[in-house]
Amino acid sequence: MSYFQKEFECMPREKIRELQSERLVWQVKRMYERVELFRHRMDELGLTPDDIKGVDDLPRLPFSYKQDLRDYYPYGLFAEPLKNIVRTHASSGTTGKQIVVGYTKNDLDMWADCMARQIYAAGGDENDIVQVSYGYGLFTGGLGAHGGAEKIGATVIPMSSGNTQRQINTMVDFGSTILCCTPSYAMYLGEAVNEAGLRDKIKLKAGIFGAEPWTEDMRRAIEDSLGLKAYDVYGLSEIMGPGVSYECQCQNGMHVNEDMFIAEIIDPDTGEVLPEGEQGELVFTTITKEGFPVIRYRTRDICSLNYEQCECGRTFVRMNKPSGRTDDMLIIRGVNVFPSQIEEVLLKIGEGITPNYQIIIDRENNTDTLDVNVEMTESLFADDVKSIERIENRITSDLRSILGLGAKVHLVNPKTIARSEGKAKRVIDNRNLHD
Amino acid sequence: MVKQLSVFVENKPGRLMEILRALADNMIDIKALSLADTTEFGIIRMIVSDADKAKKVLNNDGVVVRICNVLAVAVNDEPGALMNTFEILSENKISVEYMYAFGEKLGNSSVIAIRTDDMDLAAERLTDGGVTVLEGDDISEM
Numbered sequence A: 001m002s003y004f005q006k007e008f009e010c011m012p013r014e015k016i017r018e019l020q021s022e023r024l025v026w027q028v029k030r031m032y033e034r035v036e037l038f039r040h041r042m043d044e045l046g047l048t049p050d051d052i053k054g055v056d057d058l059p060r061l062p063f064s065y066k067q068d069l070r071d072y073y074p075y076g077l078f079a080e081p082l083k084n085i086v087r088t089h090a091s092s093g094t095t096g097k098q099i100v101v102g103y104t105k106n107d108l109d110m111w112a113d114c115m116a117r118q119i120y121a122a123g124g125d126e127n128d129i130v131q132v133s134y135g136y137g138l139f140t141g142g143l144g145a146h147g148g149a150e151k152i153g154a155t156v157i158p159m160s161s162g163n164t165q166r167q168i169n170t171m172v173d174f175g176s177t178i179l180c181c182t183p184s185y186a187m188y189l190g191e192a193v194n195e196a197g198l199r200d201k202i203k204l205k206a207g208i209f210g211a212e213p214w215t216e217d218m219r220r221a222i223e224d225s226l227g228l229k230a231y232d233v234y235g236l237s238e239i240m241g242p243g244v245s246y247e248c249q250c251q252n253g254m255h256v257n258e259d260m261f262i263a264e265i266i267d268p269d270t271g272e273v274l275p276e277g278e279q280g281e282l283v284f285t286t287i288t289k290e291g292f293p294v295i296r297y298r299t300r301d302i303c304s305l306n307y308e309q310c311e312c313g314r315t316f317v318r319m320n321k322p323s324g325r326t327d328d329m330l331i332i333r334g335v336n337v338f339p340s341q342i343e344e345v346l347l348k349i350g351e352g353i354t355p356n357y358q359i360i361i362d363r364e365n366n367t368d369t370l371d372v373n374v375e376m377t378e379s380l381f382a383d384d385v386k387s388i389e390r391i392e393n394r395i396t397s398d399l400r401s402i403l404g405l406g407a408k409v410h411l412v413n414p415k416t417i418a419r420s421e422g423k424a425k426r427v428i429d430n431r432n433l434h435d
Numbered sequence B: 001m002v003k004q005l006s007v008f009v010e011n012k013p014g015r016l017m018e019i020l021r022a023l024a025d026n027m028i029d030i031k032a033l034s035l036a037d038t039t040e041f042g043i044i045r046m047i048v049s050d051a052d053k054a055k056k057v058l059n060n061d062g063v064v065v066r067i068c069n070v071l072a073v074a075v076n077d078e079p080g081a082l083m084n085t086f087e088i089l090s091e092n093k094i095s096v097e098y099m100y101a102f103g104e105k106l107g108n109s110s111v112i113a114i115r116t117d118d119m120d121l122a123a124e125r126l127t128d129g130g131v132t133v134l135e136g137d138d139i140s141e142m
Helices: A012-035 A038-042 A055-060 A065-069 A105-121 A140-151 A164-174 A182-193 A218-226 A339-349 A385-403 B017-026 B051-060 B081-091 B119-128 B136-140
Strands: A087-094 A098-104 A129-132 A154-155 A178-181 A204-209 A227-236 A239-246 A254-256 A261-266 A282-288 A298-301 A330-332 A334-339 A357-364 A366-377 A408-412 A425-430 B002-010 B030-037 B041-048 B065-076 B096-101 B109-116 B132-135
Touching: A012 A038, A012 A282, A038 A055, A087 A105, A087 A140, A087 A334, A098 A105, A098 A140, A105 A140, A105 A227, A105 A239, A129 A140, A129 A164, A140 A154, A140 A239, A154 A425, A164 A182, A182 A204, A182 B041, A204 A218, A218 A227, A227 A254, A239 B051, A254 A408, A254 B017, A330 B017, A339 A357, A339 A385, A357 B017, A357 B096, A366 B132, A385 B041, A385 B081, A408 B002, B002 B017, B002 B109, B002 B136, B017 B030, B017 B041, B017 B051, B017 B136, B030 B096, B030 B109, B041 B051, B041 B065, B051 B065, B065 B081, B065 B119, B081 B119, B109 B119, B119 B132
Parallel strands: A129 A154, A129 A178, A178 A204, A204 A227, A357 A425, A366 A408
Antiparallel strands: A087 A098, A227 A239, A239 A254, A261 A282, A282 A298, A330 A334, A357 A366, B002 B041, B002 B065, B030 B041, B065 B109, B065 B132, B096 B109
């Protein structure tokens, strides 16, 4: 069994708690001084940094939310001046405006540690050739995996996503041994490799897959088609990016990097911390992050935490694969999508009146499909085909620019979108993504 | 000029039938009809015995309808007659967006519905050129 940083990954639980307490006290004090929103929320609760003496006091601290990032867009929640921020990443918010996060040099270093631990846990080291087929750019996937692979001294192939033929040629020619991408893209690559009869020519031994929900059936299908062992990695840009938690060879839950993040499970309705092992909303506090730290950030992911020691020797708590969300966020081709974003586009097109709509998500050939049915209204309708096609095209291109995703738009007859109790069902997800 | 109904229909079996049934149930007579189709949807254009009533009936069924004006032109049933009509439009640089024919004749004339980019100019020049441009009343008597 090999560890990238055994001193942390296998630290006794009491020590982890001590370290967390020490770092939490530091972070709370620092954020109170530097982040106006946090100080304001503390003041409202009548709390001062001195009240927070360790992890036991964590439940007293105020929550933070995705909406905060929108309200303080772009830099309002950073705890370092911009001269110390060396990188930003962004993802879509619940509506048109994106959310921005920032990293100091030290943050990037610790993020690289997170992903390095994942690659080690998947049996990788400096001898490996890591093909990173997550998208590079504002999305944290590509550069996140890249940083970890470089940190361990592996040979990195910064492929980014797309261009399947080139992905496969590279995989064969360069002799890639570890693949990092979304699970649905891994499924797709697996099929393409087999169709091309190249299964014997690839040398993959491990795959690190995340950024979207997937099932155990998908894991087996990927492992069979690419001849590798598939690992689940979890993350979100508000906390860090991929590598917040990582799977070991036991493939039985993802170890949370507890020297950097404190995980809690709460009742999403009451905000109360739930007893150990119970399922609820996952909440993270970043205790080492400098650029964009958060206290008790509501991930909206539903899962449970397992504190039993893992057979791999790691003592970090394991979270199971999220079984759902407490909000209506969808993950389509690895991209976070909120129905409210689609509604916003339609509101604009309908000149203030949102036409009735329905979002249908499916999976064809291992690729997510997004169809948006929009009921025709008198204000959208015109006597000529060209005008209607123009509206259809405008909706499609507005959706593409807001979501960063291609959607098929269909104008349908009024009152054809099924309603229950007078309310239209807005989202139909036919993918069966949870076990 | 006469009133035309334009109706949005999704390309799905039965959609057109529902519209025709609603008109039949309300004793509305279809004088002329055409269908513009794309892969996803179609526009039915119709001239009916009572356009306002038809719109009300269809709206009640949740159908999206627009009323607009078209030219209804009587054209003698003989070779070259239609060409003469279009020659006038062409000489005046009036562009035709679409056209279709009525099911029944008016005397010895066929009746054509025409939509152009400039309806008033078209009506004026056709009338000046001796073409019979019909009004709503002429049509309801057909």
